[in-house]
Amino acid sequence: MLDGILIGLSTAMMPTNLMMVMVGCFIGTFIGMLPGLGPISAIALMIPVTYGLDPSSGMILMAGVYYGAIFGGSTSSILINAPGCSSTVVTAFDGYPLAQKGQAGKALALAAYSSFTGGTLSAIMLLVAAPALAKVSLSFQSSDYFALMLVGLSAVAAFAGKGQVLKAWMMTILGLMLATVGIDKGIGVERFTFGLTDLMDGFSFLLLAMATFALGETLMGILKPEKDTAGAENSALSEIGSMKISKEEIKEVAPVALRSSILGFFIGVLPGAGATIAAFLSYGLERNLAPKDKKEEFGKGSLRGLVAPESANNAASSGSFVPLLTLGIPGSGTTAIMLGALISYGIQPGPRLFVDNPEIFWSVIISMYVGNVVLIILNLPLIPYISKLLAVPRTVLLPMIIFFSITGVYLVSFNTIDVFIMIAIAMVAILLRLANFPLAPLLLGFILGGLMEENLRRSLMISDGELSFILERPITLTFTIISVLVLVAPVLLTILNRYRVKKAKLVEKVG
């Protein structure tokens, strides 16, 4: 392990990679501060840039963008109550009231220090957990992988928002369907190409990610114009107040940061859960644990209420790298995009990554820590200047983002057909958004589709076409049971809730 850490350190500390972390954090913070554009879009926009880099630098850049985007999202949550992404919604609960009390500087500093604590603790936990899990998963066979992918896909659907479970499943299936377009890698026959040579290679992952997120979100911004927040953010920043935090305050929030980081990390590790759920859960936990007088402060500018979600969402972001790096299963939409990028580099994520490409494995982990340091040393003092960039009016910003999305895809294939396919997919993505279908499961299904089919094929071939392979290996069986439970649990809960409501109504009537 020490060898690996040293390899990671030497790769992450290379001047080019240090620059990648800084640039990534800076760009991520900027994009994260734009309401409506989250980490997924920020990373999608970066993919074409990373194609020109070596895989380690590319992954380091994307990890930096991920952190930066979450940090940027917190900034806009605190200053103007406009979360840049869903994982920073909870930050606004207490961050914004603090800013209204004239303590925006303190809130920003606390958010940065909490993020740093969350990031640091989770990087340490990742350092221990990832290699251990990678070693265990080296014994995995095709059937185990197939079952594991089922867990990943079902979990993502299960963690979808209220009333969206069924829709998330449908989007996963649509993603899997899209993954079957093109020449079948196992047998070599064309599937769903309609005789078009442009479809023989299947849909490009980059095109799909750009169309559904970067382009889709920007076009949603045009369809449903939001208030231009650049002015509000600038004026809020002109009077942020002191960034100093007293010793008593540190004493009060330190245990909160510690608890939330640990909770956040473990939630991040679960496939499908992620920063948003981690932030909500830690906020709820801290509110319950707080003494009575402190409990009343929640929602009115509580320091604990700000520190808890900030530590948890950063720790969860790092945690979501565990299944990605060790099992090749993305834990969230953002890591799904990173998985796609790794596959595009010709690298097979999974347990072998730890053995075959230790420099990528370790440098990503080390760079996470570097990213946290960069955020606290560079981005925190630079926040007023970064937000100046937001003074660029939306009238200029939106066409620029569309241009970067289209050019990003065009410069990889130099084929204008891709531009037209991208526009068509973006239109479908808008309709799906309007019908409240989550799009992250679609991307996840698409990315995992090829791998899942390959492993199912191998498993069935080995077991001579018998589905008994599910029962033969304990790991496969365990994963299959987990995925069935994850699939059935939301339906059972819904039925149970309906039964409870009916029962309560009956009791009311009788009463």
Place this chain on the structure above:
Amino acid sequence: MQSSNFSLLNRDRVSGLIFLVVCFVYGYQTTQIQLFPGDEYEAFTARTLPYLLTAAGIVMSLLLIVMSPNSSCPSNSCEFDSSDEKHMNWKLLGAFIVLMTAYGFGLTWLGFVLATSLFLMVGFWLLGERRKAVLFGASFPFVILFWLLLTQALDIYLEPGYLFLSLLGS
């Protein structure tokens, strides 16, 4: 139909129906995938996963159609509801889609610099930007700098448009 909130054919059911049609088309196309002689004895063919997905897709769409409550957004849990629709600017979105499509053709016919500059300029204008300094300043100079970066610094070859090729006769 009692009110706008109560409808048998709400957004969820329409989505479910569309997805059902997509699954049927996908299922039909699955039957058209070529099989090699002897494939019928194989445990796994190119059709296996698509058949499974078709079946799963049909079940899911039927569940959505059947289980969907009569209001599209029963618990205010939706990202968008009908009240949002009033504020949606479909005309502007349509204009941008036409603009992006024209940009796609422009890349082939006008070349990168001219097509991109025009795309940006019209895009700014569509969103309400009327300052000439921004309209021209943020489009042509920016795109020329970007083009120089791509062609000179990154050594990426960008074809001139067909229009220029035919005018220059090469």
